[in-house]
Amino acid sequence: MNWPDAFLAALRSLDRRAGRAALTVLAVALAAALLSALLIVSTAARTRVLDQLAKGGPLAGIQVAAAAPGPQALDADTPRPGRPRDIDADAVRRIRALRSVRSVVTLESNPVLAVAPSAAIQPFQDTLAGLDLRRVRTLPITVIVGRSPTPDSLTEVAVTEGYLRRVGLTRATAAKAVGTEVEIGAPRSFPSSRDRIDVRGRWTRAEIVGVVAQQAIDAQFLGSRAMVRAARAWTAQSDPDSGFELPSSRYAGLFVVADGLDRVGSARASITRLGYSTSSPENLIETVRRYLRVVEIVLAGIGLIALAIAALGITNALLAAVRERRREIGVLKAIGARDRDVRRIFLIEAGITGLIGGLVGTVAGYGIARILGAVVNQYLVDQGLPGVGIGLPALVVVGGVLGSAMLAVLAGITPAQRAARLPARQAMGDA
Amino acid sequence: MAGVPISVRDVSMRYSTRGGAVEVLADFDLAVDAGERLAIMGPSGAGKTTLLALIGGLEAIQRGSIVVGGTDLAHLHGDALAAYRYQTVGFVFQHFGLLGNLSARENIELAMSFGGRSSRDRRARAQLLLDAVGIAHRADHRPAELSGGESQRVALARALANEPRLLLADEPTGNLDGETAERVLELLDRTAADSGATLLTVTHDPAVARRFDRIIQLEPRVIAS
Amino acid sequence: MMRGRAVRLLAATLVVIGSACSRGSNATVPPTRRGPNLTYVAIGNGETAGNSVKNRIRSAWPQIVYRTVFPRSAIFVNLGQNSVTIDEAAASQLPVALSLAPDVVTVELTDDTFLTRDATGYQAKLERFVQRLQRGGRTRVILGNIPPGDREPGVLACTPNPPAGSGPCRIGSGFDIDASNARDAEFNQAIAAAAAASAVPLVDLHAAFLRARAAGNEDAFYAGNDFSPNEAGHAFIARQFEPAVRAALKSRP
Ligand SMILES: Nc1ncnc2c1ncn2[C@@H]1O[C@H](COP(=O)(O)OP(=O)(O)O)[C@@H](O)[C@H]1O
């Protein structure tokens, strides 16, 4: 008997005992749903927690400040930086050349005066930061609402939570800021006949396209590199004798990605040797990762116990089927079925039960996870925090479906063996 | 295709049950010619079914020898025994023995699925057999939707599916009423004659038995030990 | 039959999984295209700088013109200085303006009326100033003239019968309104002549304020004991400049 024939025969016998088969499938589905929901939720939680630790950037991210290393440089994740130290193009080149460094994104900034739309808010002084926005996804910058500015735009900015506070918004109401216009002026000091500094702004207007959470740069406005460079060019022409304080560092900071989490330490050490202060959440991430793994193992254990119970259900159902069908199995043998043909039919029956149960269960589990995610997100949004993304990890799909099927086949071995061993004489009916 | 000769020599069979050992056959001898049509009679418990099971390769031989068409069944085990049942023997049961989850056609096709036959070949032959036993119009019905007579015709077609050289029928009309039984028997007779297969039929009905070439009578031998 | 059912179940499941995997983007603001990078420079006096309003970055009239007339991609620099003569402005404001290669410049340099009081010399200087600003026609220059000064609260306080609520006179009670008006008229003539000679538009603030006076609105443009317009005054001045700036933008080379 070939596989398709055996498959058809198995399907037919499931079909005949549809009620019981459905119950068995349901048991498997529930177990698979539990397992996959637990795994999906824990994966989402893990991503969310690690994301939070890395501030949306890569886990192997390192922030380099325009400052010399502080005294306890490497022992802490976020050491206090030492005295200011300029980051110039040469420093960037040397850091880029380090073996343990995969990529470097430069951060530039300029002081600006800003005018918010509401007349009730006084113009205020802050910082405009600019960077290669094409790489914003690889930075510890998380978009709360809206999006980040388009990489070349001179008329789009994202604002940070500091801006929200300034204009009386919260994370929960951040969306209100999106779509409004701010006037941003770069200052330049001029020689003045009188004693005071005469400062003139180079004004630009920009639409706020998003609100971001970030700790990479101390700035309320995030724009394109072109935008901040134009501002810097204006400010840099300031009268040197005016006493106006100019940012001297070419780059306000760097965001370095190490060649893997295990290279973060050596990358930080190298950058410290070059004379710059670094910070990175590596120690915290490692610890949290270990805890998360334990939680995942426990959750997976719960799901696996459920699956094991479901597997016992499959065994039980199939044993009952074998007992009921002794004569049919005898007839099968009488008309030429070999032991292995009989075994194959029962194993396939078990496999199909597991496969369908696994599929249904995984989909249901995903649904449950989505619902849980929606509830959690509601809470997070109420708290003004970015929500979690409930994804469907490929591993869960493959594991949930194939795992259930394989477990079911294992559960079917005993009944299948029993069926295969039944004496052919059973065909004659009980004497 | 010609039938097979059968030689049963000194066969003894005992079952051990909770109530003690039951000896069904003792030093039993039987010789059947190729293509012979034999009726087996005897009271209930005489061992008729057991004899068919032994000759059909459904029951392991405890003592003595059974040679069917030159093959000593005592030497067949596992897959070889399955192949013997598949290639040489066609069974007809009193209870029809159809698989309830398959249609008439599929029951017949199933019987052909244990060798290397293509599904197209199986389909064609099943149709041929359905026509031959006059049940083509019920081809897609399941056993539960067939009458006793119709079921036994399907079972007969299935027994004939692999062109057996030995047909074993255990009380094939036991569950059928007189007229239906008559027609099924006629069919069994005719198909066996057409194929030249050796035919062993267990029956209680002397009128039925008379149609066969030879009648043997089994006597119960119950010895408790 | 059974096979069909199983296949359909499988297909449906895959569809569900597939659709669940794809996630929509949540961009809420469509990306803006980069428009032309217009540059607007305001050259002028303390009023241009917005010295008289509480919040000059928000309320100075050039800032309003920038906000309301120019596209978002435009750049704006306000070079206005308090009490500046045209000579001083030619040294301090003009080079910066030229370095910005502006598309539109508004010029409101009228403090000479009380600083140098030399209207004849002023006209030639203004013409020269405008000509340098124009950069061979690449910059549209718009001139503004002197609004009437005789209703400024700071001036009224120095009249023999100051209106009730006036503060102390801060420019000497000998202040001669008529002489001041005459000088303003002289300067406005010089400005008009310079505009005509340079073929640049003139925004006649003097006439506009007189029209507002006739309509009974002018007093609302000043606050307290001052010589300069308040927020409402600045908004009014911005409105006077807007048509000329719009026209200048349209006629840009
Ligand atoms: N598997 C078995 N275990 C125990 N006893 C059996 C078994 N099969 C048949 N017998 C006994 O063998 C005897 C002969 O049975 P069977 O061959 O079915 O007789 P018949 O078909 O002639 O009625 C009966 O007494 C029956 O109880």
Ligand SMILES: [Mg+2]
């Ligand atoms: Mg019997």
